[in-house]
Amino acid sequence: MPPQHAGVATATPAVPTGGATEKTARGGAATGGATPRPARTDLLPATRPDALLGARVAGAARDGAAALLTFAPEHGPALRLVLPAAFRLARGERTLLTDADLTAPPEHRPAGPFEQCATRYDARALALNAVLSATRPSVREITALPDGGLRVAWGASFLLEIPGPPASTVTAWRLGDLG
Numbered sequence: 001m002p003p004q005h006a007g008v009a010t011a012t013p014a015v016p017t018g019g020a021t022e023k024t025a026r027g028g029a030a031t032g033g034a035t036p037r038p039a040r041t042d043l044l045p046a047t048r049p050d051a052l053l054g055a056r057v058a059g060a061a062r063d064g065a066a067a068l069l070t071f072a073p074e075h076g077p078a079l080r081l082v083l084p085a086a087f088r089l090a091r092g093e094r095t096l097l098t099d100a101d102l103t104a105p106p107e108h109r110p111a112g113p114f115e116q117c118a119t120r121y122d123a124r125a126l127a128l129n130a131v132l133s134a135t136r137p138s139v140r141e142i143t144a145l146p147d148g149g150l151r152v153a154w155g156a157s158f159l160l161e162i163p164g165p166p167a168s169t170v171t172a173w174r175l176g177d178l179g
Contacts, residue, residue: 057070057137066082079176087160088161107120
């Protein structure tokens, strides 16, 4: 990307068809007076992708077969990007995480915190979180793609690419407000 575009949000005002924007449910009235406690990924419509612009990338996690990225905006509640379909996170030319890592066993199990990693994604996310904690990068660019995909760039060289969904019944990404 040419330097003159650095820091410019290119997200479209409307939500692309391959993604959804959501807000975490706070519970609601259910029959019998019970208030259901939502799962971490139970979200309601609210947040647009351009809300990520300027937010600090706080960490990566996994919820079953979905990757989770958490962002901390300067003002407002934390945001979570849920990636239940194909994605690629790279730093420069090096691929750090992909959707295939969610189910692949770790390459090796060195002593320490990596011993508890069930998948390659867990091990790589643990290492990525250490880098994110030390560098505290912020989102500098967001691009909503015509096919429903999303491209998010942060720091000097991180790039998250989420292609549009392969079928109309698949959601490529969901952005949720955790507040």
